[in-house]
Amino acid sequence: MVTEQEVEGLGQRLVDPQKPLQARFRALFTLRGLGGPAAISWISRAFSDDSALLKHELAYCLGQMQDSRAIPVLVDVLRDTRQEPMVRHEAGEALGAIGNPEVLEILKQYSTDPVIEVAETCQLAVRRLEWLQRHSGEPVAQGPYLSVDPAPSAEERDVGRLRVALLDEARPLFDRYRAMFALRDAGGEEAALALAEGLRCGSALFRHEIGYVLGQLQHEAAVPQLAAALARPTENPMVRHECAEALGAIARPACLAALRAHAADPERVVRESCEVALDMYEYETGPAFQYADGLEHLRPPPS
Numbered sequence: 056m057v058t059e060q061e062v063e064g065l066g067q068r069l070v071d072p073q074k075p076l077q078a079r080f081r082a083l084f085t086l087r088g089l090g091g092p093a094a095i096s097w098i099s100r101a102f103s104d105d106s107a108l109l110k111h112e113l114a115y116c117l118g119q120m121q122d123s124r125a126i127p128v129l130v131d132v133l134r135d136t137r138q139e140p141m142v143r144h145e146a147g148e149a150l151g152a153i154g155n156p157e158v159l160e161i162l163k164q165y166s167t168d169p170v171i172e173v174a175e176t177c178q179l180a181v182r183r184l185e186w187l188q189r190h191s192g193e194p195v196a197q198g199p200y201l202s203v204d205p206a207p208s209a210e211e212r213d214v215g216r217l218r219v220a221l222l223d224e225a226r227p228l229f230d231r232y233r234a235m236f237a238l239r240d241a242g243g244e245e246a247a248l249a250l251a252e253g254l255r256c257g258s259a260l261f262r263h264e265i266g267y268v269l270g271q272l273q274h275e276a277a278v279p280q281l282a283a284a285l286a287r288p289t290e291n292p293m294v295r296h297e298c299a300e301a302l303g304a305i306a307r308p309a310c311l312a313a314l315r316a317h318a319a320d321p322e323r324v325v326r327e328s329c330e331v332a333l334d335m336y337e338y339e340t341g342p343a344f345q346y347a348d349g350l351e352h353l354r355p356p357p358s
């Protein structure tokens with residue numbers, strides 16, 4: 056049992072900008088695991104921080120907690136144009152992840168936001184909520200990953216056909232996302248390579264999600280493409296960030312070299328991602344289980 060004082064201590068660590076980022080992330084993951092109104096309130100307070108990396112992870116965690124009490128703060132973040140696109144994106148996605156249809160109207164409103172990542176995120180979240188409404192009461196097929204995804208995995212199982220759907224830029228983003236999650240669930244080298252091809256597709260939002268999924272899949276075959284995307288200075292920082300975290304999760308020696316090469320990147324969110332990813336690398340290769348409470352998406356699927 057965790058006492059009120061312990062929650063308070065975790066919250067204080069999370070909101071303290073003097074504390075190392077890794078320590079703040081760990082406090083966040085523990086709060087996420089605990090859940091409840093006090094945890095939500097501490098997580099909400101940290102949106103006044105100036106690290107986009109930390110703030111986007113706050114929104115991600117609030118979405119994964121699937122507690123409707125987090126809706127007001129997430130709506131505020133989505134509306135706040137002073138927040139970085141990556142943070143507003145994650146708030147929109149979290150509103151879809153919670154699964155409460157009361158946010159449909161606001162998500163529709165932001166589906167035409169001038170920031171393309173935000174608009175596309177809200178379009179996807181609307182499609183997810185509408186899909187949930189159509190399939191309510193049906194048993195949910197639980198894949199090998201525990202994350203609440205922005206789209207349900209496609210029913211198609213053939214990796215070749217999923218690859219075609221994934222890379223077809225004429226198809227709706229929602230359908231391509233469904234193919235993406237089905238490829239992840241399928242696993243294996245062929246699926247990893249198909250996903251890695253997606254790192255060259257048109258939408259930055261789509262590419263960043265590919266990075267995220269490759270981090271979950273943890274297949275070594277995608278390392279060269281992930282390292283190349285991380286190294287591309289013209290790539291959207293949100294994409295480079297996700298590739299860095301994926302490399303940290305795959306945790307092979309080639310990943311370490313790529314992460315070290317960008318540990319002083321001029322782009323803050325990339326630099327901080329490499330810092331956190333190197334810390335995770337130590338976790339994946341070392342005996343300590345510091346990340347036991349968090350970064351579910353960066354951990355191996357339960358067997």
Ligand SMILES: [Fe+2]
Pocket residue numbers: 144145148263
């Ligand atoms: Fe994201």
Ligand SMILES: [Fe+2]
Pocket residue numbers: 111296297
């Ligand atoms: Fe991210």
